[in-house]
Amino acid sequence: MNGGAMLEVEGLVTFYGRAQILFDLALEVAEGEVLVLMGRNGAGKSTTLKSIMGLVRPAAGSVRFRGRELTGLPPFRIARSGVGYVPEERRIFAELTVEENLEVGRREAPPGKEPWTPSRLYALFPNLAELRRRRADRISGGEQQMLAIARTLMGNPELLLLDEPSEGLAPVIVDQMVAALTGLRQHGVSILLSEQNLHFAGRIAERACIIEKGQIRWRGTMQALLADEEVRRAYLSV
Amino acid sequence: MDPGFFVVQFLNGLATASFLFMASAGLTIVFGVTRIVNFAHGSFYMLGAYLAYTLAGIFMDAAYGAMSFWGAIFLAAVIVGLLGILLELVVLRRIYDAPELFQLLATFAVVLIVQDLVRMTWGGEDLLGPRAPGLKSFVLVAGRRFPEYELAMIFAGPLVLGALWLLFHRTRFGVLVRAATLDREMVGALGVNQALLFTGVLFLGAFLAGLAGALQLPREPANPYMDVNIIVEAFVVTVIGGMGSVTGAFLAALLIGELQAFGILVFPKITLVLAFLVMAVVLIVRPYGLLGRPQAESHGAARAGAGLAAGTPLQRGFWLALLALLLVLPLFADEYSLKLMIELLIFGLFAFSLNFIMGWGGIVSFGHAAYFGLGAYGAALLVHHFAWPMEGALLAAPLVAGTAALVFGALCVRLSGVYLAMLTLAFAQIVYAVAFQWVEFTGGDNGLIGIWPASWAASRTVYYYLTLAVSLAGIGLLWRFLYAPFGYSSRAVRDSAIRADAIGIDPRYQRWLAFTVSGIAAGLGGGLYVFSKGNIDPEVLAIPTSVDALTMVLIGGVETVTGPLAGAALLTLLKDFVMPLTLYWKMVMGVLILGMVLAFPKGLVGILADRLPALQARPAERERPA
Known part of the structure; x- marks a missing residue:
């Protein structure tokens, strides 16, 4: 870890209607790190990210980013404070071109930081460069996933919430994704990643949290997780 | 040429x-x-x-x-x-x-x-x-x-x-x-x-x-x-084009403009109804308009609408007291109050029938006036042209409306959301246009006059009791439907058509049945209405009638059982109270409605239920064995 905690989540409680999804969940992401949130389907991974982003309103708990309280703010305020969100379903704007999708995400960079531009993003995701005039529903699923990430980066976030980016991607695309995300780290973007794919997570993340039934049950380094078969069997195997 | x-x-x-x-x-x-x-x-x-x-x-x-x-x-x-x-x-x-x-x-x-x-x-x-x-x-x-x-x-x-x-x-x-x-x-x-x-x-x-x-x-x-005239046309264009699509609106406008220019040559009377005919045809063929797309699924949790609770003793006591009051009302009420009460009961039935599909079935109708009006016209035409007695005409009213609901409903329930609502409006406007333009049969703009009750029911008091009995029977039957398995299926389809389908409920069939039942009940109200007024004109089929019903349901409370009745009472009494006071009663009504919407988004009965938990019974729905 380098630097203090960038994102601090404490005592998060979230409901969908009457069903409680998160129970007193706590986690921290340090400056510059990649933390992976692992867990089975329905464990609460996506809900955790949505609660941080303000897309679902937590019933209790707090989310602080660089010491600033985010709880209760509308999503656009949270995005403007430096948190970027890439949803699991990607939610690209199907009838807009690749370039226009990027435009929707564009915001000023914080002072002193070099802003992301389409051309810098095309360097990071080479596939997108040729597709810039293509409608976003006419590109492959992997390309859509990259577009979703690139679109969020256009807002120059300092922390990226990535919800299962490897889901449903072909192995060759997964390799490209790993390369791109590794590249991102070098640009100083911290990442909170939700994942079910241990192999993919192992190639990117340094630390892992395991979530089950809406609570963090295990936390440690990625190496420790890869070494600990018992933990994996208890919380991750299907 | x-x-x-x-x-x-x-x-x-x-x-x-x-x-x-x-x-x-x-x-x-x-x-x-x-x-x-x-x-x-x-x-x-x-x-x-x-x-x-x-x-x-x-x-x-x-x-x-x-x-x-x-x-x-x-x-x-x-x-x-x-x-x-x-x-x-x-x-x-x-x-x-x-x-x-x-x-x-x-x-x-x-x-x-x-x-x-x-x-x-x-x-x-x-x-x-x-x-x-x-x-x-x-x-x-x-x-x-x-x-x-x-x-x-x-x-x-x-x-x-x-x-x-x-x-x-x-x-x-x-x-x-x-x-x-x-x-x-x-x-x-x-x-x-x-x-x-x-x-x-x-x-x-x-x-x-x-x-x-x-x-x-x-x-x-x-x-x-010009505001109401254009909004109807603009809705039609927007819906035909596909809501949200500017290019679609352009194509739809071209289609309607040219069809109108040439349709008028073939059939001069078609102008009033042509746009709605086109809309009906387009929606039947393309449920989301020419260039529209299905509305995006919401990304949140599945919606769970209100369930139904069994009545508490307190509630039952209230209803019995109200019934007793209604029964003895003629003893001390004057002619005018009785006339008002008759209207109130009829609109109560009408609003209840709308909420039967809207709050409890998830089918929003912008054209419920069609079934109310068809009941009224059905009865009036039978009396006027075929000299039927009141009793027969009153029985026929719900059948006429129900038949129309059966036919229109079959086409409407294939759609959902705003498109469905617009198709119901289209059918209502088509019926309106027929009533307006088929002068020889319907009397056109002037309507039909002299539709009075049979001699035994001619006194205001007797007609009041007749209305009370018939409308309460209608409301009671619908009420019974809501608590019967039929109502459970309707609510299942409302909350998730896909899940209902998966457990063996045919969503379209269920919605179709509910739509028809609702049309029958609205027609019954229409039948009572025409004999209470003695005359009928196309206004009863027009948009304001549908909007009135919607307003009653909404200010009373969608997804409450009694809300529509409260809403009907409130709106009828308000109109009666406000209209004589000022020339600008529309503005007063508008301000009142706006205030209510902003202050009580759950409707009056919804608010009462929230404030007075004693009124709320245990959720019966959960305790019933499946």
Whole structure:
């Protein structure tokens, strides 16, 4: 870890209607790190990210980013404070071109930081460069996933919430994704990643949290997780 | 006929299309982004016309010329655009999270308010605007005269379409608007302030409506009815085109404009109904309009609508006391109060029948007047043409309405959401047009008179008891349906058609049955209505009747059992109380409705139930064995 905690989540409680999804969940992401949130389907991974982003309103708990309280703010305020969100379903704007999708995400960079531009993003995701005039529903699923990430980066976030980016991607695309995300780290973007794919997570993340039934049950380094078969069997195997 | 005539008819069609498109473009843009069906769009159009009238008067007095005229038109549109911002800030912003029907009711309240404001400011007379300097003459087209202004307007529509295309594809604002039309939550998660975006969109929508109204001025005078007339046409164009699609609206406007220009030659009476016929056909073939797409599934948790609780002893006591009061009412009530009570009971049944499909079946009908009115007309026609006795006619009323509901319902329930609502409206308007135009059979505009109860029921008191018995029987039957397995299936389909389907309920069939039952009950109310009034005219089938029913349900409380009854009582009594007090009763009603929507988004009974937990029983739904 380098630097203090960038994102601090404490005592998060979230409901969908009457069903409680998160129970007193706590986690921290340090400056510059990649933390992976692992867990089975329905464990609460996506809900955790949505609660941080303000897309679902937590019933209790707090989310602080660089010491600033985010709880209760509308999503656009949270995005403007430096948190970027890439949803699991990607939610690209199907009838807009690749370039226009990027435009929707564009915001000023914080002072002193070099802003992301389409051309810098095309360097990071080479596939997108040729597709810039293509409608976003006419590109492959992997390309859509990259577009979703690139679109969020256009807002120059300092922390990226990535919800299962490897889901449903072909192995060759997964390799490209790993390369791109590794590249991102070098640009100083911290990442909170939700994942079910241990192999993919192992190639990117340094630390892992395991979530089950809406609570963090295990936390440690990625190496420790890869070494600990018992933990994996208890919380991750299907 | 010579070919020149066809050319001129074709050009007329193009001009009509151009105006229809300009009047609808703003509506479809606003709906696309905010998902609000904005009735007040018609008010913006009307205000555009009136403001242009006043401004053109001032400017052209100062300096007569083209600059003054076009300057007045443009300024009028800008002012209307600013009023759109006002609407967004004061009303819409508070209700973005409310159910879409409340938004609709709120914008309808704005329509009522603006109608009276216009009447106060400009009076009720038709105001003919100045003609456009430089475009007052005719050109010769294929040997026939064609007005220059119309010719210019043919180009205005495509010009607006082009300008909108540039706006949406060449500016950041436009790209954001298109993105928000597709997934506005995601746009917010990317850091865009939706509130500002919505304000901008309301300006654009209102500006376009104002522009269309102002440009219309040299053709037809400004009048206080143009808001409702245009909003209906604009809805039709928007729905045919596919809600949210500007290009679709353009195509739809062309289709309607040309069909109207030539349809009138084949069948002169078709104008009133043609647009609705086209809409019905398009929606049957393409359930989301020409260029529309299915509304995006919400990304949140599945919606769970209200369930039903068994009554508490307290509630039962209340109902028994109310019933006792209704039974002894004639002992001390005067003639007028009894007349009012008869109306109240009938509208109670009518509103209850609407909520039967709306609150408990998830089918929103904008055209429930069709079934109420068909019941009324069915009874009246049988009495008038075939000399049926009252008893037979009263029995036939629900059958006539039910048959229509069976036929229309079969087509409507294939759709969902706003499209379904618009198809119900289309059918209601078709029925209205038939009643209005088939003068020999229905009496046309004048309607039918002398439809009185049988001699034994002629006294007000007896008719009151008859109405009480019949309407309570109707309400009781529907009530029974709600608590029966039928009601459980309806609620299952309302909350999730897919899941209901998976457990063996055919969603369409269920909705179809509910729609028909509701139509039967509304028809029964219509039958009672016609004998209580003694006459009938097409107004009973018109949009305000449907809107009244919606208002009753909404202010009483959707998804409450008794809400529609409370709403019917409240609206009937309010109208009775407010109308004699002031010429501007519409404004008073509008303010009251708007206040209620903003203060009690759950309706009156919903609020009561929340405030008084004692009234709420244990949820019976959960304790029933499956």
